[in-house]
Structure formats: structure tokens, C-alpha cells
Amino acid sequence: MTEQKKVSAIVVTYNRLDLLKQSIEALLNQEYKLSHIIVVDNNSENDTKEYLESLGDKIDYLRLPENIGGAGGFNKGIRYFMEETEDDYMWIMDDDTMAHPDSLKALMDYASTNDDFSFLSSKVLWKDGGLAKMNVMGYMNGRRIPDSETNVVQTRNATFVSLLVARDCVAKVGLPIVDFFIWGDDIEYTERLARIRPGYFVPASKVTHATKANVGSSLKSDSADRTPRYFYHYRNKMYYARQRGLYRKLRAEARPWLDYIDIFFSNTDNKKEKLAIIRKGVKAGFKFNPSVEFAQDKKNK
Structure with a gap:
């Protein structure tokens, strides 16, 4: 058995x-x-x-x-x-x-x-x-x-x-x-x-x-108090997009700017801050290169 x-x-x-x-x-x-x-x-x-x-x-x-x-x-x-x-x-x-x-x-x-x-x-x-x-x-x-x-x-x-x-x-x-x-x-x-x-x-x-x-997650429709956390959304996306194949990489990298255009022409509240957080996140993402940690496997000690 x-x-x-x-x-x-x-x-x-x-x-x-x-x-x-x-x-x-x-x-x-x-x-x-x-x-x-x-x-x-x-x-x-x-x-x-x-x-x-x-x-x-x-x-x-x-x-x-x-x-x-x-x-x-x-x-x-x-x-x-x-x-x-x-x-x-x-x-x-x-x-x-x-x-x-x-x-x-x-x-x-x-x-x-x-x-x-x-x-x-x-x-x-x-x-x-x-x-x-x-x-x-x-x-x-x-x-x-x-x-x-x-x-x-x-x-x-x-x-x-x-x-x-x-x-x-x-x-x-x-x-x-x-x-x-x-x-x-x-x-x-x-x-x-x-x-x-x-x-x-x-x-x-x-x-x-x-x-x-x-x-779903949407900077455009989310409340003003949650705007700062979207920095991580855009920064992190730029990092993991780089790990993908060319087509999916380009599509992911374009997504923040599509969001930017959508918010720019919208009537959303807190527009200036939302646009700024996209720019800040994308800019940080180009330099964001964190290290991957590994754990010791108890089974293989």
C-alpha cells in the first residue's frame, strides 16, 4: 500500500x-x-x-x-x-x-x-x-x-x-x-x-x-489611500516581465503605460498621484534586481 x-x-x-x-x-x-x-x-x-x-x-x-x-x-x-x-x-x-x-x-x-x-x-x-x-x-x-x-x-x-x-x-x-x-x-x-x-x-x-x-486590482478605480501600494505592483511587474519570453515580456512592459493613458484621460479621483505612482514604479523596476534565496532541505541533510 x-x-x-x-x-x-x-x-x-x-x-x-x-x-x-x-x-x-x-x-x-x-x-x-x-x-x-x-x-x-x-x-x-x-x-x-x-x-x-x-x-x-x-x-x-x-x-x-x-x-x-x-x-x-x-x-x-x-x-x-x-x-x-x-x-x-x-x-x-x-x-x-x-x-x-x-x-x-x-x-x-x-x-x-x-x-x-x-x-x-x-x-x-x-x-x-x-x-x-x-x-x-x-x-x-x-x-x-x-x-x-x-x-x-x-x-x-x-x-x-x-x-x-x-x-x-x-x-x-x-x-x-x-x-x-x-x-x-x-x-x-x-x-x-x-x-x-x-x-x-x-x-x-x-x-x-x-x-x-x-x-480585481485597478489603480484607476481604487481608493486614494491605496494608491501608494501600487508602486510595488508596477515595480515588481517590470522585474518579472524581464524573466519572460520576448512577446510576453513586451506585453507586460506595455501594460503600465496603457494604464497610464487610461487614467490620464479619465475622471478618476487622485489622478495626479496615480500617474506619479506609475512613473515611480516603472522607473524603480528598471533597476530592481533582487536576489533569490534558497533554503536548506531537511530531507537532504
Whole structure:
């Protein structure tokens, strides 16, 4: 009889205690039982700290001394997975990801039939049961995968909202880039993984992304208080665009300027600041060349 593969879940959190409680509860109730639940806390307030400490050995709790963003949190969590566990796969998610009881089982059912993959990604729904617009994935030809797709299909990239990754692939490609801070770290990382082994969308595995609203990321329509964070969006995009083939590289590099033109001729609020953040991000992106870290693999010590 084949031994069941072991899986670590990795959750990164920052000051969203109500959502975190729901997310962890869903992980504790998976039909396919987890070997470890690794929670990386980006230095949240004391209420989060007290709750996570109260869970005792139900979780592996990593509290960071400062907030280093989602990218830094996943970097630390994946390093812990590689250096402190011997599990076969890691299952990555944000603290507002609500796994369904069979989410992991559906991923592992597919993995049992085809282990030649770097990552598997779930179908991400919003709270109303429709697709989460922030997490719609694409076929290899770039066309978006519709809600009606029922087959497992290959994809170029995915988000850190229910992503299963093979341990040996982490050993080969390294960790997410801390310097990304937020935005695009998941796209860059999954594209890095997909260069060594295919990644797949598994629609039988479903999770709910409990964001406040079901909208994609848009500087044009986003609120003024969120404008500064789009610096990372444009800077990071310029970096990972350079890693792509010529056509996809040129298309990605053109995207900021299409956004710029759209905002310039729009009636959006805070227009001057939004245009400035695109220029600032793109300029920084040309010089942005962060290093990739690697973790020591406990299995190979």
C-alpha cells in the first residue's frame, strides 16, 4: 500500500483575526488531514498573538519581529517548511482564504494520478459563489479560464490563494522574493516554478477568497489611500516581465503605460498621484534586481 503523502499548510496573516480564525478552522477540518499548519504572523497586534499562542501544538507559530509584507511572510513560511519539516507538499494561502472541507483532498486526488507538476492551484470563488475576480487564472494561450471549465488544465502562473507546491521544486527554484514586499510575488514565484515543471489548475478543488469586494486590482478605480501600494505592483511587474519570453515580456512592459493613458484621460479621483505612482514604479523596476534565496532541505541533510 502506497504511503499517504504529507502536506504542510502555510498561512500568512497580518491583523485580520476574524478571518484568520475561520481560515485555520477550515484547515483543521480538512478531509485530507494536514501534517503541519504553519502560521506566519507579520507582527500583528496582541489579539492575534494571543489567539495563535492559545492553539498550542495544533499549529506551528512563526511570529516575525516586523511586518515584511506578504512576500516576506511566505518566504519565511516556506523556509520553515523546508528546514523544519519533511513533508512532501506545501499548501499556501492568505489568511482570508477559506478552504472547503474537500479542497486539499481534490488536489491530492489529482496528485496521486500525476505527480509530474510543480504546482496545483484551486478554483477560487468569492463569497457569492462566483469566480473571485482577483484570482481568475489563464490557459497557456493567455485566455482566461471560465467558470464552466471542469477539466484539469495547464497554466503559466497562479496566486497564493490555495496553491499546492511539490517540495523538490522548492529546492530547485528557491523561495519567494522578500523585496517584492507585496504584489506579484505569487506570479513571479509560480512562473519560476513552471519553468522547471508544469503547473495546473484543478477545478475540482474549490476555496473561497473572503475579500471585502469582488473586484480585481485597478489603480484607476481604487481608493486614494491605496494608491501608494501600487508602486510595488508596477515595480515588481517590470522585474518579472524581464524573466519572460520576448512577446510576453513586451506585453507586460506595455501594460503600465496603457494604464497610464487610461487614467490620464479619465475622471478618476487622485489622478495626479496615480500617474506619479506609475512613473515611480516603472522607473524603480528598471533597476530592481533582487536576489533569490534558497533554503536548506531537511530531507537532504
